Amino acid sequence: MEKKSVSTSKVQIAQIMMPNNSNPSGNIFGGVIMSIIDNAAAIAALRHTHHNCVTASVDRIDFLSPVYVGNLVIAKASVNYVSHTSMEIGVKVEAECLLKGTKSHIASAYLTFVALDENDKPTSAPELILESEEEKRRFEEGKIRRESRIKKRKRVSPNAPCIDRSNRRGLSF
Numbered sequence: 291m292e293k294k295s296v297s298t299s300k301v302q303i304a305q306i307m308m309p310n311n312s313n314p315s316g317n318i319f320g321g322v323i324m325s326i327i328d329n330a331a332a333i334a335a336l337r338h339t340h341h342n343c344v345t346a347s348v349d350r351i352d353f354l355s356p357v358y359v360g361n362l363v364i365a366k367a368s369v370n371y372v373s374h375t376s377m378e379i380g381v382k383v384e385a386e387c388l389l390k391g392t393k394s395h396i397a398s399a400y401l402t403f404v405a406l407d408e409n410d411k412p413t414s415a416p417e418l419i420l421e422s423e424e425e426k427r428r429f430e431e432g433k434i435r436r437e438s439r440i441k442k443r444k445r446v447s448p449n450a451p452c453i454d455r456s457n458r459r460g461l462s463f
């Protein structure tokens with residue numbers, strides 16, 4: 291399988307925060323930011339593998355500063371580490387005030403995505419080509435974090451589908 295550079299799948303997405311994104315105190319609801327993080331990471335995983343990918347785990351997310359209505363939330367995601375079928379994606383989130391032009395780092399997270407084949411079984415992801423010292427550092431750090439995640443991993447018997455999706459029309463890769 292062809293190896294891929296980190297820059298091939300790097301992604302930046304942005305969304306302006308509307309009043310319907312806020313919690314009762316008027317700040318932006320944490321779940322909105324978590325959804326943006328998951329979206330950005332999913333795009334990087336899909337770009338890297340060209341397969342359907344699912345979120346297997348999310349490491350702790352620290353919300354460093356509140357986000358307000360009117361902020362532009364920018365999420366930058368890139369593949370840090372690839373194991374076999376799984377990848378660690380790092381996401382950094384900033385909030386920009388479009389009126390003042392200021393930006394704040396508001397959250398960061400590491401997510402693990404798994405590439406799936408057409409039968410929804412884990413399938414190989416391309417190895418990473420590491421081009422910079424920073425990419426090499428992130429790869430080594432991602433490898434250490436993976437070891438710790440694997441040790442903590444819980445296994446359950448799979449949930450069965452409750453509707454028949456045999457005729458589903460989704461993305462085909």
Ligand SMILES: CC(C)(COP(=O)(O)OP(=O)(O)OC[C@H]1O[C@@H](n2cnc3c(N)ncnc32)[C@H](O)[C@@H]1OP(=O)(O)O)[C@@H](O)C(=O)NCCC(=O)NCCS
Nearest residue numbers: 344345346347373374375376377402404412439440443444
């Ligand atoms: C993630 C999932 C595909 C793993 O499937 P599985 O049959 O248990 O597969 P495996 O045990 O072969 O694991 C596949 C890879 O996932 C990794 N993995 C599985 N669970 C993990 C976890 N909790 N954290 C990090 N990595 C995990 C394994 O280490 C393995 O990586 P590798 O191939 O790079 O070594 C399966 O648990 C699943 O479908 N979960 C639901 C995902 C989902 O629906 N997410 C959306 C939110 S509900």
